Amino acid sequence: MGIFGGTISNLERGLAFSATKHKAIAQNIANVDTPNYKAKSVSFEEIFSEVKRNGISANRTEEKHFNFQMRGNSPGVFNYANFRYSHNGNGVDMDKEQANLATNQIYYNALVDRVSGKLNTLQTVIRGGS
Template structure:
């Protein structure tokens, strides 16, 4: 467990998820006019399960060293193969994608603010409270 009880690691996972979701939404928007393109989404539960399975712990020479983990990028992206919003077989609903984009941006910004607060706390502790 890390210095903040795993908080930073969980925030990192959340940021990685949000980044993957942002890329998926951007891909959907970019392909809004592509015939037979099926919209994609990211499942948070699948992403979290894959992240738990694929994490690698670092070797620590002393027990007091901070434990960190690096996880490989796991795919939790799926497509909506049965949806069609236009006559050319495209499955992208632009209004839904824009709403998802705004929601994901708020989620990402909240995680960045929380991470910044944790790191500022750590910096204050390192400096001795001054």
């Protein structure tokens, strides 16, 4: 366990998830006019389904704690295989993608603010409270 009890590593995983989601959204926006392009998405639900299929175990510090540990930190990217939004077979809804982009940007900025706050706290402790 680190100085912040794993908080920084959890925030780092959140930032990695958000970056992966941003890439998927950017690909969707870039391919809005590409015939037969299927929109991509990144979802925590996909990660949880994968973990559920592969099983869960954990680091236990106490014998009474549940035994589970997540394996793998990569978000689940998937395609909307049977979804068609336009006449050319393209599956990108530009309004939805722009809304997803804005939501993801707010999420990313919130995580960056938290990381910054944690590092400022550490800096204050190193300086001796001044």
